[in-house]
Amino acid sequence: MSIRLELLPEEYRLGHLFIDSQHEILFQLFRELSEYCSNAEYALDLEIILGSLETYVDSHFRYEEGLMETSSYKDIDAHRELHHVLEKQVVEKIKKFNALSDRDDLVGFAREMQEFLSKWLQDHIAETDRKFCHTLQ
Amino acid sequence: MIIQIPNPFNYHARKDFLPQIQENPEDSELILDFNGVSSLDSAALGMLLMAREQCKGIKGRISLINCNDTVKQILTIAQFHMLFDIS
Numbered sequence: 001m002s003i004r005l006e007l008l009p010e011e012y013r014l015g016h017l018f019i020d021s022q023h024e025i026l027f028q029l030f031r032e033l034s035e036y037c038s039n040a041e042y043a044l045d046l047e048i049i050l051g052s053l054e055t056y057v058d059s060h061f062r063y064e065e066g067l068m069e070t071s072s073y074k075d076i077d078a079h080r081e082l083h084h085v086l087e088k089q090v091v092e093k094i095k096k097f098n099a100l101s102d103r104d105d106l107v108g109f110a111r112e113m114q115e116f117l118s119k120w121l122q123d124h125i126a127e128t129d130r131k132f133c134h135t136l137q
Numbered sequence: 138m139i140i141q142i143p144n145p146f147n148y149h150a151r152k153d154f155l156p157q158i159q160e161n162p163e164d165s166e167l168i169l170d171f172n173g174v175s176s177l178d179s180a181a182l183g184m185l186l187m188a189r190e191q192c193k194g195i196k197g198r199i200s201l202i203n204c205n206d207t208v209k210q211i212l213t214i215a216q217f218h219m220l221f222d223i224s
Contacts, residue, residue: 028183051190059216
């Protein structure tokens with residue numbers, strides 16, 4: 001059995017099947033935002049993408065934190081705090097989205113979300129998560 | 138409503154799959170039939186998350202049925218066994 005990692009660029013792959021596969025779902029949501037920015041009329045509703053992100057975050061972060069507990073990861077508290085910050089930021093983004101109205105604002109917001117996820121991939125996954133995954137090898 | 142999932146279930150299925158989800162009647166159960174599906178990728182996992190979100194909006198439920206062992210393993214890797222009824 002294998003899951004093909006087709007979307008996740010090499011620099012974000014950490015060598016852990018479960019974590020990489022879950023990160024690829026985040027990358028897929030990033031791609032949905034790109035679809036929205038290029039053609040909002042035919043793209044999936046932004047509300048659906050944001051709701052999916054909120055569900056993903058909860059599921060993925062709890063998985064990682066469970067793995068940190070079972071492996072007695074020494075930096076678990078700091079890593080968990082970073083998760084907490086990202087979760088709060090997602091909630092804030094959703095609040096901001098709910099306050100928007102016209103379509104121009106929505107496309108602009110989708111671009112803002114893309115930047116947010118891009119930074120997440122670069123700072124959290126490529127660096128913070130990599131440190132944790134390194135301890136599992 | 139029952140939707141037959143195409144094989145392979147990947148990004149190319151997106152344009153057909155997502156509009157079908159929106160046709161699910163309000164408050165009704167949505168059943169995704171994986172009979173014959175032998176592979177799915179992360180794009181498919183993303184679509185499932187979004188389908189779940191759409192069902193939440195119409196207060197419906199979503200079940201994944203006839204998943205073979207490979208599909209179940211992939212869903213487990215993604216932690217989707219925590220989010221969906223899978224059989």
